Amino acid sequence: MMTATDSAASADSTRAQDNPYVETPERAALRASVAAMSARYGQEYFLACAREGRKTDELWSEAGKLGFIGVNLPEEYGGGGAGMYELSIVMEELAASGSGLLMLVVSPAICGNIIARFGTDVQRQTWLPGLASGEITMAFGITEPDAGSNSHNITTTARRDGDDWILNGRKIYISGVDQADAVLIVGRFEDARTGKLRPALFIVPTDAPNFEYTPIEMELINPEKQFLVYLDDVRLPSEALVGDADSAFGQLFAGLNPERIMAAASAVGMGRFALDKAVSYAKERTVWKGPIGMHQAIAHPLAQAKVELEMAKLMMQKAATLYDSGDDWGAAEPANMAKYAAAEACVKAVDQAVHTMGGAGLTSEYGVAPLLSLARIARVAPVSREMILNFVAQTSLGLPKSY
Template identity: 65%
Template sequence: MTGAMTFNEPPERVDLRAAVSAFARDYGSAYYRAKAREGAYLTELWREAGALGYLGVNLPEEYGGGGGGIGDLAAVLEEFSAAGCPTLMMVVSPAICGTVLSRFGTPGQRGRWLPGLAAGETIMAFAITEPDAGSNSHRITTTARRDGDGWVLNGRKTFISGVDVADAVLVVGRVRDEDTGGLSAALFVVPTDTPGFEKHRIEMDLVSPDHQYQLFFDDVRLPADALVGDPEAGLLQLFAGLNPERIMAASLAVGSARHALDRAVAYARERTVWRDTPIGAHQGLAHPLAQVKIELEQARLMTQHAAFRYDSGDDAGAGEAANMAKYAAAEACVRAIDQAVQTLGGNGLASEYGLGSAIASARLARIAPVSREMVLNYVAQQSLGLPKSY
């Protein structure tokens, strides 16, 4: 043997998890739910987490980050979620936008945006989904045309998270190749105060501090340096951000599942109905909770594996692993929260325990940022080599 395989996280990440867990518990699920009901953002948590360096652990040190990888940022989000604070904008701002800018931004773009993202003083949203495109990025109709030294952007986006707290949006559009006439994907940084940029909130049944928006770009004029990277490598740059998105979404789901399981187990240990035996002694509850634990640990390992492959520079392998992790974590999260509610009975829907509002959020994990059906399509075609179905 030339070396031993290990599934242990490095000591630095173990220490990071412990510190983040203690920090997030000081806020906890009661803080998160109160903010969600008010329609307010997690401003205090976000600012303090940024000041402590937790939001930028994956960003380059020269721009105020921790110099780590997506695995480190995913660990932070998992611990936030396990403490009852599933902070969605961590998936978007430091993970997607921070990664894309770190890898493909010019020195000027990195200097302008990354320090703020790392410190939590700047928030960036990400806009790819369109009303008529859905999961098909090839049908995106938001386009940018050259205008002198700059660009003019037109189009619309939907279900874009956190635009109300964002300073800018990283927009996926298309530009026309002047030689071939073809359209290629391109990414633009659009400050939210740019003339012609409009946002309309989408009313949702979800109780969440992260709100959803429709965006409209009507002859939005952008400077030359709004373009990130090279349009010729648009899809490569796009997926450099989407793989971290899936890994982070998986981490959020894993943490949320941990939170629900912890609540259910604590209740099952103490609650007595028949004589003096806690309900957790009965196999009708004990076995489903044990199954949740097994599925949760499987999803957690897959998520850590995906992060390891991405941070190792294996973009192709990370794509497969990230999709599998997102699928497994979403399924584990839905099952965990459903079983937690079932374990608590009527209390599972009482506001005191905070599980009822998590049902819809868990269900969303099967849909966003990529649906379970599209993950299955990916695995069928890319992993199994089956013919494309669409």
């Protein structure tokens, strides 16, 4: 017989399922579990890995074993069978602990989603179980030195040679190549019907002959590095092509929308981390008659940071919900808006944390100073705020294209 307590719990669960603004018990439990795990590592672990030249292997491995890394991937391939909403929870809580993992954006979110939706049966069976468990990582290569944000100017080319593909080109700012088993490369091939170059996606193992990469020196304290990638007559079997070559732009949406959602989740989490540090300091730091947090000059900017982070989070959740419903185009606007809003909110939260803490905000003790550079990644990557504003102006407002 169902008790009153059972009935109330069931009603609460139903209300949560029907209300997009209330996380379901399952999502709340996931959030709590990720927060508990990441608290055992935190920023001290993250920074130590970066400064000592180590990878976050222990954190990545545990997150994989607990099912967090592949929570968005299909159950039949070892994933959690959930969606981008759940993976964004994982990213947000990791970042809120001071240990946001960039490869979580790339491996399960971009590459995993694309392969799950458009890969062949062999590709799914080969890559998805490892991507879900974290035992395999995959990088993503779209950005080029001379193309920037203009994907139409990508010069990495693929040509047929019998049943094989031959790839040539350069990629820049490719994250985590040194820890990846393969890179999902965006190239272009000549359409035999029109003679025009069309985009295509290829899985390129990092140990493939003539595939090379070199690190880019960055002024960032981060264990996940950036690389230049060189493809010089890299020969791939025909099965390296992902999905339908005639539909590659649509397939890219399946990866780029999650990329923006995860970038927003990372920025929201990082902003939360900085805000928590500043609030704790403002409660404890006493000057003259009481804690500095009692003064509106301190309290109001922190409150504003909280408001803006929460607004960005709502847009991120909207984007994830639309994406998980299968509405790729409908998710594009909120995904871009979420990334923009979260980046701005994160940068302001970090700056305000430093201002609140004064000199203490620049010490190693409080861990806020490293965020001054890390937070700005969200403004420029994976797409700049200016390109997002271009997208909104042209797509949402119907204004003439400016470029």
